[in-house]
Amino acid sequence: QEDLFKNVISHAKEYGYIFASSEIYDGLSAVYDYGQNGVELKKNIREYWWKSMVQLHQNIVGLDAAILMHPKTWKASGHVDAFNDPLIDNKDSKKRYRADVLVEDHAEKILQKAQKEIDKAKKRFGDAFDEEQFVATNDRVVRYLNERRDILKRLGDSLTREDLKDVKALIEELEIADPETGSKNWTEVRQFNLMFGTKMGASAETSSDLYLRPETAQGIFVNFSNVQKSGRMKIPFGIAQTGKAFRNEIVARQFIFRMREFEQMEMQFFVRPGEELKWYEHWKEERIKWHYSLNLGEENYRFHDHDKLAHYANAAADIEFNFPFGFKELEGIHSRTDFDLKAHEEHSGRKLRFFDPEMNENYVPYVIETSIGLDRMFLAVLSSSLKEETLEDGSSRTVLKLPAILAPTKAAILPLVKKDGLPELANEIIEELKWDFQVQYDEKDAIGRRYRRQDAAGTPLCITVDHDSLEDRSVTIRYRDSMLQKRVKITELKSLIQQEIDF
Ligand code: ATP
16 A cells, blocks of 8 residues: 555656645645646546536535635634644654544554455455455454544544543553654643734734635635625525635645645535534535546545534534545535634624525524545545556556546547658647647657556547548547547547546
8 A cells, every 4th residue: 555655656746747846946845736737637626526516506606715814714713713733742753743643543553454354364265255244253353443443432533622631641542652763752732723824014013914724614604695695695505615725734744635735625505504414414415426426436435424523513524535545534524503604793793694585584594514625636536546457468557547527638649650641630630629628649659658658647548540540531549448449530539539528
C-alpha cells in the first residue's frame, strides 16, 4: 500500500497532474499546484458535482461568495473560539502532532493487522473462503476489530476542551510512540486555532484583521436572505458553492489529502424545523449514489456515523474512502440545525428567516450540509484509477483508468507517420472534434509508445490516422481499458466519443 501511494505521487508529477507549490524553491509544505492534466481533471470533477447539484435540481442554486468576509462572520460561526486542533508535542524529538490523528493512525494499524489475517486465510482456503464467517469467528480478527472499535469510541468524533486530558491518557495507555523516533515522552495536549489571519487596508491605524475563510459554508449562510428573496426560493431549497478554503493544518502530510489551501464543494439545504432528519437521510443516500455513479468500486466507500456531535449538529456522518493509506474522510454530511443562521441573526442584528405560506409562519430554517473536499475527491479518483497490468504477452503496462467523463483528454489523435498528409488529416479531425471535446494531437515516437503514454495519462480513446484513412475517410479507434481496436468512419467519431463519456 505504501508503494502504491508513492507511485500515485510520482505518477501525478510525471504526467502533469500535481506539482509541489513553488517547487524550484523546494516547495511550500502542504500546498500544491495542479498541472496541465490536473487542472482538467479537477475542473471535470467540479463540473460533475455542480451538474448533479445545481443543474439536476430545480430547487438548488449556485453562489460564488468571496474568500474574505467580515471578521464578525467567524465570531458568529464559532471559528474564532472553537476551530481548534488538539496538538501534542514529543518532548524528545520536538515534533508536533495532532493528538487525534496519532490515535486514529494507531487504530488503523490494528485494522491492518486484522486485514493481514484475512488475506492469509484467503490465500490458504482459496475459493472456499467465506470472508464474513471468518471475520465473525476468528478469535484474533474479532479481538483486533473490537480493540479498534473501542479506541475510536473513546476518541470520539470531535474533541472538546474537556476531552483533551482523556486523549493524553489514551495515548499513554496505548503506548503510542512518535512515528519517526519511537519516543513515548509526550507533553500535554493543547488547542491550536487553524485560521489563517491577514490584514486589509494600508495604514497601521486603519487596517483591520481578517481571516482567510476556513470553509465555504459561511458565505452561503450570510447570503441566505439575498438568494432566497432574489431567487424567490421556497423551502426546502439549497445553495451550492465551490471554492478555496484555508486551514493552517499542523499535521500536513499525505499529499493532497490534508492541504493548507484546498477547495471545497458544499451545499447547504434549508428545510422546515423538525424535518431535518428526514432530509439528512435523503442527502446521505443521494451523495453515496453520486459516488457510486463514478464506478470507482462500491467497496471503496463506507459511512462513518458520528456518535459524538459538534456543537452545531444533531446528526453527522462521513463518507470515507479507501485511500492508499486506509479509509479516511472524503465527505461530511451534517445536520447543522438552525445554529448558523441564528448565530448570524444575533451577531448582525438582521433577520434570517423564511415566511412559510403553507404554515403561515416565520421561522429560521434548519440546515443539512453536504461538504466534500475537491482535492480529496481528486486523490480518490487518481489513486483508485492507477493500475499496473500484466498483459497476455507477459509485458506490463501502467494505465490510469479514469472514468471517461472525468478524463482530462477524451481522445488523442495520432497520425501513424509524420508525413504523407497524415498530420494534415489528423488536424482536420481535431478541428472537427475540439468544439465538443478536449482532444490532443501527438505525433512523436512509434505508435505503440504513444498508446502507452496516453494509457498512463488516462486518455480513454486513441484515434489513429493511417494511409488508408486518406482513401476511405476511416480511422482506427483504440480503447484504453480493453485495448481493443476497431475501424470507424471519421463521421462516426463524435457519437463514439460521446458514447464513451455517457457510461
Ligand atoms: P479532517 O477531520 O480530515 O480534518 P474535517 O472533519 O475538519 O476534516 P470538514 O470541516 O468537515 O473536515 O470539511 C469538509 C471536507 O473538506 C472534508 O470532508 C474534506 O474532504 C475537506 N477538507 C477538510 N480539510 C481539508 C484539508 N486540510 N485538505 C483538503 N481537504 C480538506
